[in-house]
Amino acid sequence: MFKQPARYSDVMLTLLVWLATLLVVGLFAWLVGDLILHGYSKLNLAFLLDVPQNAGREGGIAPILVSTLLILAVALLATLPLGLATAVYLSEYTNGALANGIRMSLNILAGVPSIVFGLFGNALFCIWLGMGFSIWSGGLTLACMMLPLFISTTESGLSAVTNEWRHGAAALGLSHTAALWQVLLPAASPAITAGLMLSIGRALAETAALIFTSGYVDRMPTSLSDSGRALSVHIYDLSMNVTGGDASAYGSALVLIITLMVISGIAVGLTNRFLSQRITLS
Amino acid sequence: MLLTEADVKNMKLTIKIAATLCITVLTLGSSFADTQKLVLTGSSTVAPLALEIGKRFEQRNPGIRVDVQSGGSTRGVNDARTGLADIGMASRALKPTESDLTSYRIAMDGIGIILHQDNPVQTLSDDQIREIYTGKISNWQAVGGEDRKITVVNKAEGRSTLELFLHHFQLNNPEIRAHVVIGDNQQGIKTVAGSVGAIGYVSIGTAEYEQTHGTPIRLLAMDGVAATVDIVRAGRFPLLRPLNLVIKGAPNALALRFITFAQSQAVDDLVTTQYFVPLAR
Amino acid sequence: MIWSRHNTSSPLRADATLARVTGSLAMAVAVLLGLVILLLIRESWGMLVDGGWVRFFDSEGWYPQRGQFDLLPMLWATLAASLGALLIALPLGMMSAVFSRFYAPGWMVSSLRRVMMLLAGIPSVVYGLWGLTVLVPLIAQWEPPGASLLAAILILALMVLPTVALTSEAALAAVSPASLQGAAALGLSRKGIVLGVALPEARAGIMTGALLAALRALGETMAVLMVAGNVVQTPGSVFDSVRVLTANIALEMPYAIGDHRAALFATGLMLMLIVTLLSWLAGRREELAHV
Numbered sequence: 028m029f030k031q032p033a034r035y036s037d038v039m040l041t042l043l044v045w046l047a048t049l050l051v052v053g054l055f056a057w058l059v060g061d062l063i064l065h066g067y068s069k070l071n072l073a074f075l076l077d078v079p080q081n082a083g084r085e086g087g088i089a090p091i092l093v094s095t096l097l098i099l100a101v102a103l104l105a106t107l108p109l110g111l112a113t114a115v116y117l118s119e120y121t122n123g124a125l126a127n128g129i130r131m132s133l134n135i136l137a138g139v140p141s142i143v144f145g146l147f148g149n150a151l152f153c154i155w156l157g158m159g160f161s162i163w164s165g166g167l168t169l170a171c172m173m174l175p176l177f178i179s180t181t182e183s184g185l186s187a188v189t190n191e192w193r194h195g196a197a198a199l200g201l202s203h204t205a206a207l208w209q210v211l212l213p214a215a216s217p218a219i220t221a222g223l224m225l226s227i228g229r230a231l232a233e234t235a236a237l238i239f240t241s242g243y244v245d246r247m248p249t250s251l252s253d254s255g256r257a258l259s260v261h262i263y264d265l266s267m268n269v270t271g272g273d274a275s276a277y278g279s280a281l282v283l284i285i286t287l288m289v290i291s292g293i294a295v296g297l298t299n300r301f302l303s304q305r306i307t308l309s
Numbered sequence: 310m311l312l313t314e315a316d317v318k319n320m321k322l323t324i325k326i327a328a329t330l331c332i333t334v335l336t337l338g339s340s341f342a343d344t345q346k347l348v349l350t351g352s353s354t355v356a357p358l359a360l361e362i363g364k365r366f367e368q369r370n371p372g373i374r375v376d377v378q379s380g381g382s383t384r385g386v387n388d389a390r391t392g393l394a395d396i397g398m399a400s401r402a403l404k405p406t407e408s409d410l411t412s413y414r415i416a417m418d419g420i421g422i423i424l425h426q427d428n429p430v431q432t433l434s435d436d437q438i439r440e441i442y443t444g445k446i447s448n449w450q451a452v453g454g455e456d457r458k459i460t461v462v463n464k465a466e467g468r469s470t471l472e473l474f475l476h477h478f479q480l481n482n483p484e485i486r487a488h489v490v491i492g493d494n495q496q497g498i499k500t501v502a503g504s505v506g507a508i509g510y511v512s513i514g515t516a517e518y519e520q521t522h523g524t525p526i527r528l529l530a531m532d533g534v535a536a537t538v539d540i541v542r543a544g545r546f547p548l549l550r551p552l553n554l555v556i557k558g559a560p561n562a563l564a565l566r567f568i569t570f571a572q573s574q575a576v577d578d579l580v581t582t583q584y585f586v587p588l589a590r
Numbered sequence: 591m592i593w594s595r596h597n598t599s600s601p602l603r604a605d606a607t608l609a610r611v612t613g614s615l616a617m618a619v620a621v622l623l624g625l626v627i628l629l630l631i632r633e634s635w636g637m638l639v640d641g642g643w644v645r646f647f648d649s650e651g652w653y654p655q656r657g658q659f660d661l662l663p664m665l666w667a668t669l670a671a672s673l674g675a676l677l678i679a680l681p682l683g684m685m686s687a688v689f690s691r692f693y694a695p696g697w698m699v700s701s702l703r704r705v706m707m708l709l710a711g712i713p714s715v716v717y718g719l720w721g722l723t724v725l726v727p728l729i730a731q732w733e734p735p736g737a738s739l740l741a742a743i744l745i746l747a748l749m750v751l752p753t754v755a756l757t758s759e760a761a762l763a764a765v766s767p768a769s770l771q772g773a774a775a776l777g778l779s780r781k782g783i784v785l786g787v788a789l790p791e792a793r794a795g796i797m798t799g800a801l802l803a804a805l806r807a808l809g810e811t812m813a814v815l816m817v818a819g820n821v822v823q824t825p826g827s828v829f830d831s832v833r834v835l836t837a838n839i840a841l842e843m844p845y846a847i848g849d850h851r852a853a854l855f856a857t858g859l860m861l862m863l864i865v866t867l868l869s870w871l872a873g874r875r876e877e878l879a880h881v
Contacts (some may be wrong), residue, residue, distance in 0.1 A: 034779060044685050044688050044689040047685035048689040051682055054748060057724075058712070058717075062720075081582060109618065113616040129616055134866075136623050138805035138808050138861065138862065139862060140810075141809065141810075143855075143858045144626075146843070147626050147630075174622075179802060180798070180802075183795050202605050203605040204605055218764065221759070221760040225753060228752070234812055243356060243360075244378070254378070264379075267492075267715070268493055269357050270515040270519070283716075284711065291711075383845045384844055460735040466841075466845065467842060467844070488819065488831055490819065492841050496816060503722070504730040
């Protein structure tokens with residue numbers, strides 16, 4: 028489709044685009060390279076299975092990994108249904124003032140600094156709802172932060188699906204529910220996947236909010252109402268607070284990145300499984 | 310709506326995932342209320358030490374849990390007051406306005422001035438330090454160094470390290486002309502290590518550790534007294550700060566046991582591995 | 591097409607339930623925002639009433655211990671850092687999305703997406719750490735103190751880049767193949783197709799990404815705290831040390847009481863005001879573009 032005789036402006040754009048991508052990949056390589064340089068010595072099975080010792084400088088991060096995954100699970104359990112429902116409502120059911128109002132609210136929520144969310148989560152979940160420092164509080168606070176991101180991208184994806192598809196579905200006699208599930212959501216799946224990946228990334232990367240809600244305790248959680256230290260909080264404590272914690276901090280950062288890759292891989296796989304098999308956009 | 314084969318497969322998968330999640334949540338959702346719990350909040354400087362002391366306490370007293378949260382010295386004091394925490398952690402002495410609380414010292418720490426390793430300046434008098442920090446001297450040449458701008462590193466307001474520094478050199482915060490303001494100890498160390506012209510002040514134990522592990526910083530003597538952990542232990546260093554556990558009123562039995570444990574010789578090695586100084590006995 | 595309108599509504603009970611369920615959940619989200627605003631207002635009340643908020647603009651600098659709460663230097667710093675970051679991240683992100691969609695060989699596409707995903711998931715503290723140990727010393731060699739507005743702009747750009755790239759890529763993927771094939775059939779070169787057809791059609795999704803990026807840049811705390819220097823002053827050059835509003839909250843909140851604490855919450859409110867303004871402007875632009 029693209030075989031044309033090359034013109035000057037074409038070559039310029041190609042060059043520009045390649046350069047931009049190379050720059051981005053280069054920066055990424057620099058960053059991750061630095062992490063690997065400082066942290067690879069900590070990457071072994073013992074690190075993943077042991078408990079932290081000596082304020083985290085020795086031993087492993089097993090309880091912290093478990094806490095992080097539990098917090099993420101709680102956050103996703105809250106975000107996915109709420110987010111999908113709101114995005115569907117915004118794109119299919121409302122228009123005008125109400126939709127704009129909700130959209131504005133979401134954008135404002137997206138711009139609230141993470142530390143304010145931490146204080147909010149502390150006030151609402153820890154104190155007012157009485158959950159205290161716990162995985163519940165951390166997960167629900169993270170859900171508040173993930174929602175605007177997820178809803179924006181999902182709604183954007185749904186709105187981008189042309190009305191012809193909806194008319195076609197109606198003409199075929201499909202109910203709204205069927206049209207949604209069989210036609211619209213699959214068509215919007217690139218955007219939903221992007222939103223999911225960004226949200227999971229944001230959740231795993233969040234530090235300030237979790238210090239005030241899920242806390243600092245590095246013990247293996249035995250219930251969701253236990254306080255549990257998230258990986259990002261652990262990295263923060265080791266690099267900024269504990270003397271000599273740098274190596275463990277970098278090691279934990281590498282583990283976090285690998286965890287992110289694994290979880291995103293699963294999330295993308297599941298989304299493709301559920302949605303894309305019905306419709307392929309060439 | 311007709312169900313395709315794919316739909317059925319997907320529904321089965323959804324049910325399996327949802328069931329796993331529900332079972333996980335239900336088994337973990339309940340908490341075990343038959344263990345005794347002690348909650349500490351406060352200074353992030355004291356937190357790692359309290360965490361390790363708590364772990365050893367748990368090992369020797371099965372059935373008791375010690376939960377440590379951070380949040381700052383002021384928060385520790387407030388939480389101890391309101392009862393949100395059983396014990397508060399503070400990296401400073403109690404102020405006169407906090408006389409309704411009692412403090413129990415568990416370790417000592419010294420605050421020393423650090424320079425970059427490649428900075429040729431070996432000593433600075435108290436007056437010179439004062440003038441550097443108030444901006445009157447802005448080039449290392451004026452104190453016997455190279456021709457290089459001085460990068461002054463100061464701690465953010467409210468930190469006890471800052472207050473002790475100001476008190477010792479008799480300065481007010483508005484008088485200080487800083488180029489970089491830092492929040493945590495390690496940020497200070499990394500900032501000075503990254504800039505040859507930088508000067509800052511940090512915990513002596515931390516700085517000594519970093520020095521011996523290759524970080525390009527150097528501790529400066531203060532008032533002619535070398536900045537080492539041994540000198541801090543001997544009580545001869547001019548700038549010291551206490552690490553305290555604070556309680557409102559009289560401690561309950563469990564809190565008292567913990568405090569006694571934290572002040573005992575049984576945890577001296579923990580104090581030393583956190584690069585603080587154990588109490589003199 | 592709006593399902594709630596009478597001529598497109600459906601008589602099925604399942605669909606009515608769908609409408610009600612999605613509606614109530616959407617309301618819940620709006621209520622959530624209300625709660626956040628309520629908390630901020632309640633905590634900052636002391637500084638807002640009785641004309642107290644004037645202190646934010648006519649004090650002599652930020653000296654909370656003395657009741658001076660001049661916010662302007664930090665406001666300029668926040669805006670400068672976010673704007674600078676966007677100026678770098680938007681072109682770079684869009685171009686890598688264009689690359690991924692139109693120029694990359696097939697095997698590169700998924701790897702590129704993984705790279706972006708990874709960048710999105712790196713904690714801000716790791717970005718800050720890298721910035722503090724690698725970027726700041728580099729800048730310091732050029733012009734001390736190194737911890738500066740420039741460092742903040744570069745780190746923020748790196749952090750919001752994945753958001754722009756991923757959302758732009760999704761938007762470009764949603765451009766209908768019919769448009770692209772039609773343009774090719776008309777004889778447009780690849781550059782023509784990209785600039786003339788694909789990008790304009792994907793504009794809505796790209797704008798969403800840009801807005802999300804701007805919001806992220808405005809709200810970022812940890813990384814900027816570690817690299818920007820945190821001196822309260824209006825930046826005169828990119829090498830000046832600055833403190834942004836979010837870093838200010840993070841630095842001082844644990845130690846603030848009374849009016850100081852209320853002032854910090856008020857800065858949180860101000861950030862939300864800026865964000866509201868931004869989203870409103872973006873919404874207006876959407877409406878105008880649809881004429």
